[in-house]
Amino acid sequence: xxxxxxxxxxxxxxxxxxxxxxxxxxxxxxxxxxxxxxxxxxxxxxxxxxxxxxxxxxxxxxxxxxxxxxxxxxxxxxxxxxxxxxxxxxxxxxxxxxxxxxxxxxxxxxxxxxxxxxxxxxxxxxxxxxxxxxxxxxxxxxxxxxxxxxxxxxxxxxxxxxxxxxxxxxxxxxxxxxxxxxxxxxxxxxxxxxxxxxxxxxxxxxxxxxxxxxxxxxxxxxxxxxxxxxxxxxxxxxxxxxxxxxxxxxxxxxxxxxxxxxxxxxxxxxxxxxxxxxxxxxxxxxxxxxxxxxxxxxxxxxx
Amino acid sequence: xxxxxxxxxxxxxxxxxxxxxxxxxxxxxxxxxxxxxxxxxxxxxxxxxxxxxxxxxxxxxxxxxxxxxxxxxxxxxxxxxxxxxxxxxxxxxxxxxxxxxxxxxxxxxxxxxxxxxxxxxxxxxxxxxxxxxxxxxxxxxxxxxxxxxxxxxxxxxxxxxxxxxxxxxxxxxxxxxxxxxxxxxxxxxxxxxxxxxxxxxxxxxxxxxxxxxxxxxxxxxxxxxxxxxxxxxxxxxxxxxxxxxxxxxxxx
Ligand SMILES: Cc1cc2nc3c(=O)[nH]c(=O)nc-3n(C[C@H](O)[C@H](O)[C@H](O)COP(=O)(O)OP(=O)(O)OC[C@H]3O[C@@H](n4cnc5c(N)ncnc54)[C@H](O)[C@@H]3O)c2cc1C
Ligand SMILES: Cc1cc2nc3c(=O)[nH]c(=O)nc-3n(C[C@H](O)[C@H](O)[C@H](O)COP(=O)(O)O)c2cc1C
Ligand code: FES
Numbered sequence: 365x366x367x368x369x370x371x372x373x374x375x376x377x378x379x380x381x382x383x384x385x386x387x388x389x390x391x392x393x394x395x396x397x398x399x400x401x402x403x404x405x406x407x408x409x410x411x412x413x414x415x416x417x418x419x420x421x422x423x424x425x426x427x428x429x430x431x432x433x434x435x436x437x438x439x440x441x442x443x444x445x446x447x448x449x450x451x452x453x454x455x456x457x458x459x460x461x462x463x464x465x466x467x468x469x470x471x472x473x474x475x476x477x478x479x480x481x482x483x484x485x486x487x488x489x490x491x492x493x494x495x496x497x498x499x500x501x502x503x504x505x506x507x508x509x510x511x512x513x514x515x516x517x518x519x520x521x522x523x524x525x526x527x528x529x530x531x532x533x534x535x536x537x538x539x540x541x542x543x544x545x546x547x548x549x550x551x552x553x554x555x556x557x558x559x560x561x562x563x564x565x566x567x568x569x570x571x572x573x574x575x576x577x578x579x580x581x582x583x584x585x586x587x588x589x590x591x592x593x594x595x596x597x598x599x600x601x602x603x604x605x606x607x608x609x610x611x612x613x614x615x616x617x618x619x620x621x622x623x624x625x626x627x628x629x630x631x632x633x634x635x636x637x638x639x640x641x642x643x644x645x646x647x648x649x650x651x652x653x654x655x656x657x658x659x660x661x662x663x664x665x666x667x
Numbered sequence: 668x669x670x671x672x673x674x675x676x677x678x679x680x681x682x683x684x685x686x687x688x689x690x691x692x693x694x695x696x697x698x699x700x701x702x703x704x705x706x707x708x709x710x711x712x713x714x715x716x717x718x719x720x721x722x723x724x725x726x727x728x729x730x731x732x733x734x735x736x737x738x739x740x741x742x743x744x745x746x747x748x749x750x751x752x753x754x755x756x757x758x759x760x761x762x763x764x765x766x767x768x769x770x771x772x773x774x775x776x777x778x779x780x781x782x783x784x785x786x787x788x789x790x791x792x793x794x795x796x797x798x799x800x801x802x803x804x805x806x807x808x809x810x811x812x813x814x815x816x817x818x819x820x821x822x823x824x825x826x827x828x829x830x831x832x833x834x835x836x837x838x839x840x841x842x843x844x845x846x847x848x849x850x851x852x853x854x855x856x857x858x859x860x861x862x863x864x865x866x867x868x869x870x871x872x873x874x875x876x877x878x879x880x881x882x883x884x885x886x887x888x889x890x891x892x893x894x895x896x897x898x899x900x901x902x903x904x905x906x907x908x909x910x911x912x913x914x915x916x917x918x919x
Contacts, residue, residue, distance in 0.1 A: 389882075391886040397669045397884070418902070419888065419891070422879065422890070424888075425716070425879045425887070425890070427716045429713050430712070430713055432715065434887070434889060632886070633882035633887055634716060635671065636669070636882070636884060
């Protein structure tokens with residue numbers, strides 16, 4: 365059996381393994397009731413804005429075949445509360461924290477960035493792609509010029525490496541990836557959720573109070589793999605790959621497609637221990653297949 | 668650590684039209700508070716989200732769930748038989764807070780009746796006076812089980828048994844002691860009417876709410892409800908901060 369080294373260096377961040385949590389599907393206390401979060405390469409926390417956001421009315425969740433829709437609408441308690449409660453709790457764990465940032469405007473994105481600059485957060489992930497918030501998100505992530513503008517503005521005030529999270533709801537994701545690369549992003553993550561909708565045939569209304577919502581889970585994996593593959597060929601920044609990862613083999617598929625690290629999202633809602641199970645599954649897969657490290661696994665891809 | 672366990676099905680019986688009682692056996696003893704629920708996982712690869720089902724009874728390593736087959740998940744559950752297995756979470760949520768003394772009035776509506784049974788048994792064990800008042804569409808279930816614990820009042824929508832009308836109308840025509848704490852689980856219109864009744868009577872009331880869930884353990888903020896706490900409107904997670912809330916704070 366091959367001895368496996370799972371560690372990676374992701375945009376300067378040393379990680380014991382390439383597995384992290386997808387934003388919005390991890391809460392330190394609650395997820396930590398099911399597994400030791402220090403076993404993960406990093407954790408990405410739920411989207412946080414400078415001020416508290418109420419989010420959308422309920423129902424916010426709907427099931428779909430092999431996945432789910434969510435329209436949480438980025439409900440969050442604001443940066444001050446986040447620093448106290450979430451970061452305060454995460455201090456005691458041996459795991460780097462990546463803060464996912466939300467905003468309705470460039471000013472708001474910069475405000476939350478500045479509020480977190482003096483914390484222990486290792487890295488930022490800029491959510492320019494959440495499809496739920498009518499006022500903002502969607503505009504930035506779907507237009508190369510606006511995506512570059514917000515990246516540049518946040519990069520200017522940020523004292524930490526910056527991942528820019530891309531939305532799949534575009535015609536050509538490589539155009540956005542190139543735009544944020546030239547604007548100074550240190551890495552990209554993809555994919556955020558796909559815009560979806562379901563209708564309740566009994567009430568004849570959308571299942572979600574918001575009408576539409578973000579589609580995630582194993583059903584979206586092929587779309588995510590294709591996009592990681594395309595972006596890998598278009599830019600040279602490190603890529604955090606996510607979208608439908610349920611198992612260690614799924615993670616390996618993302619790494620071969622071009623990702624340098626991965627995140628587990630919906631899987632962790634439907635099975636709370638999924639992130640650590642993916643770490644173990646990836647390790648077992650690499651032992652079985654004879655990959656000594658992540659670089660070797662990535663290099664084996666023939667596509 | 669909390670966990671998801673594989674439970675063996677000992678019995679899965681139809682006890683009223685579309686209503687099933689499932690007896691599960693786990694490898695370890697269950698420590699449940701009255702009013703808590705478990706997440707049931709279907710594991711068919713397609714229907715991924717957990718189904719939250721209230722704990723009807725938990726004794727040693729035995730867990731009883733009573734559920735209505737309404738949609739794809741509960742119909743899959745209804746098709747399982749003795750010897751099959753099902754993955755279930757540890758007990759989740761906060762549960763009811765029993766008073767130190769006096770009377771508890773347990774008000775259940777439809778599949779809100781099952782969690783009141785474990786609550787009734789816990790209340791009786793604590794030496795409280797137990798009255799149950801249940802509203803059914805038509806056919807009754809868990810009637811004998813409740814009669815063994817305390818007084819049982821029944822209302823049916825169609826008048827086929829007990830009082831013809833809603834359970835809150837039934838309460839209005841009954842004598843409820845002044846030292847009563849009301850604990851309830853059922854459809855929102857029933858809870859809303861009940862809270863109004865309790866406010867008129869000056870009785871404290873706790874209600875168990877339902878909401879669509881993503882995770883069922885507090886991670887996704889999918890399941891919020893709104894409370895009015897001294898004039899401040901706050902959002903709480905039904906799965907983690909609830910499902911039981913102070914009825915007078917709930918914004919229906
Ligand atoms: C805390 C709590 C305790 C519950 N206890 C019981 C119980 O003891 N007995 C019982 O019969 N039912 C109970 N329910 C309702 C039960 O969860 C739903 O009937 C069940 O999830 C329906 O699943 P389905 O796949 O059959 O329906 P579908 O409509 O196919 O389900 C689709 C999705 O919607 C969700 N959903 C549908 N109806 C509800 C609902 N009423 N509440 C929450 N989510 C829903 C499902 O979980 C699933 O994710 C409880 C709900 C909550 C929130
Ligand atoms: C309930 C829920 C909440 C989410 N919240 C956020 C968020 O706050 N910020 C963000 O960038 N992405 C958010 N996402 C998107 C996920 O991080 C991830 O990009 C997407 O779900 C695809 O991965 P998955 O299929 O593994 O879930 C959320 C997803 C879900 C299901
Ligand atoms: S269902 Fe995820 S927080 Fe309640």
